[in-house]
Amino acid sequence: MFFNSLAFAIFLPIVFVLYWFVCNKNKTTQNTLLIIASYYFYSCWDWRFLFLLVFSTFLDYYTGIRIEKSKKDSGRKFWFWLSITVNLGFLALFKYFNFFAVSFSELMRGIGLKSSPFLLDVVLPVGISFYTFHGLSYVIDIYYKRIKAEYNFVDYSLFVSYFPLLVAGPIERATHLLPEIKVKREFDLQKAKEGVYQIIWGLVKKVVIADTCATYANAIFDNYTSMNSFSLILGAVYFAFQIYGDFSGYSDIALGVSKLFGLDLLRNFNYPYFSRDIAEFWRRWHISLSSWFRDYLYIPLGGSKGGMWMKIRNTFIIFLVSGFWHGANWTYVVWGGINALYFLPLLLRKSNRNNMDIVVLDWSWDSVKVVGNILLTFLLSCLAWVFFRAKTIADAVLYLKQMFTNAQFSSQYLANERYNYELILMIVLFVFVEWNNRTKEEPISEGKTMLKMALAILAIIAFGTYSDYKEFIYFQF
Incomplete structure (x- = not known):
């Protein structure tokens, strides 16, 4: 079910x-x-x-x-x-x-x-x-x-x-x-209302964002040898939003349903794609798993108390085990190892806990740097997601090789869909909504609630009949 x-x-x-x-x-x-x-x-x-x-x-x-x-x-x-x-x-x-x-x-x-x-x-x-x-x-x-x-x-x-x-x-x-x-x-009527809002927003993430992105991501990854650089870049981005919308959407629904029964679950996602470095990303992505490995594996291994070599060793163990937890495939282990390599420079510079606050932008050059760091972190995450999505390590390597060497950036028609500019615009709108609500668990509950709910429900109904991708990715883990 x-x-x-x-x-x-x-x-x-x-x-x-x-x-x-x-x-x-x-x-x-x-x-x-x-x-x-x-x-x-x-x-x-x-x-x-x-x-x-x-x-x-x-x-x-x-x-x-x-x-x-x-x-x-x-x-x-x-x-x-x-x-x-x-x-x-x-x-x-x-x-x-x-x-x-x-x-x-x-x-x-x-x-x-x-x-x-x-x-x-x-x-x-x-x-x-x-x-x-x-x-x-x-x-x-x-x-x-x-x-x-x-x-x-x-x-x-x-x-x-x-x-x-x-x-x-x-x-x-x-x-x-x-x-x-x-x-x-x-x-508690107020808590029940919050639960309904969170369920609806979780369904928007799953049905509107994840399932739609899945249609395109699957078409691109399944035919990557015939795709040009532009399409392969889009494929990686689509999968990044597919897995985010899919898993964070499930978590939102789980938290919302629990509020209907008067129970509060641990928050599992906190807008990870607005992270300024990989360390912040992992504090915001699948929080319950990251904190589990921190408390029950990283700290018992010595955590950060030892010398630099011990810190590096423990970090790699955590990421490799986390990758292996996700599935019985070497692609997940490599994905974990890549994230460990991303984390290593922050660890060596002792800057892995620099970004602990909420992102705030203003009209300054510092904000330009922050935006650059967010985009770089998202780019690195997308490259790593290719290994997570690919069937084999060889497929992931060839996918990335084709992405960087093809050097063609024209639009390609996907056999099972129309041109995907509409999806790009929808992702941009989704990012804009999440950015403006990044201090809240979901963006529906404050201001013009009924209008937001009506629009969200209409979107769920419309896209629910449009997409045939229904399962949640993390059910397989």
Whole structure:
């Protein structure tokens, strides 16, 4: 079930009515309803994989209690590593087994040895990377005594399986979401309105921007060998806005839906394409994942406390692991490595935390420099996105080679679409709207709200029937 589907448009109001008018007596009935709704939401994809979700939930619930109750360090370590090993084991089995098998087989053939990989005929369970990381952060926090174990199984189950964030994040922390789950929610009309505005804006990002850009980006990437430099540049830009509109749109919808139920999720995007350097970009892009790796991998590795070599090592580990988290393909690892290389000059100059404030422009030469830095950061991101989007590393390299060597900048007709100048204008308008609202979560809620909502809904309806690209990119991760 997708957020941008008719099924979800029916599902959400039903759950909303039951939540506030039938199950509003106490937090247990509220949470139980949301768990049932979450399991139904997940089963709409494939009910057979519900056992993984339930097993992962029970595993971390039980091991968390055992860690807290163990009086000896050996017992605490046993339960801690049991949870870590089983969670990562399932993730490795479903997501990475075939990748490693094929990579090892290719390595053997590369040195002259015959090798036929043994592959598993399994489907990647949707959302496994997200709910696994929910459970891992919970167990790690208990082990290091940052939080107490949760003894209420209903409350903990909702933390793991809550449907708005179940299949594509944000990656929540027990320290943030569990306290909200453990109290009865009262209906807040203002918060509900904010939720509706954020849902609508998320749908604009997904249906109007991402899905339209996907049509063109797919046509260009799938036929890149016959495209000139201008078209390939557009393809990279279209994909940059496709993945931003797709993933940040999903996050906006998830946050908006949660506000309808009186819950606040962690913000996952903060206008990343207005960043002035790569460090700022990663503070604004997929914030929940970046902060997860910072807190549970970068800092335990030593963070920035050691010498420069340790900082460089830890930075590369973080980016490479982040790339590998996204998928079982070397293209993602290379994408992570490229971003690490982008980050390296800032680290060496100790300037990676220079841009911590909101971008403000005025009529000065300093503002010209700021605009230049924003454009440069966006350009670097687009080049890296080529590896993220390409099927193989060779395809990405050839795509970039064709982009830089073709040197033809005439307009090309795409076989499945008309000329794409209209899309360029739409992206410019979208950037203008986001720029003027970069201090807010979404641009609808203030000033002429009804007019903005009407225009947004009309755009969603119009483009929803125009585009045939429906799925969310991050469902595959």
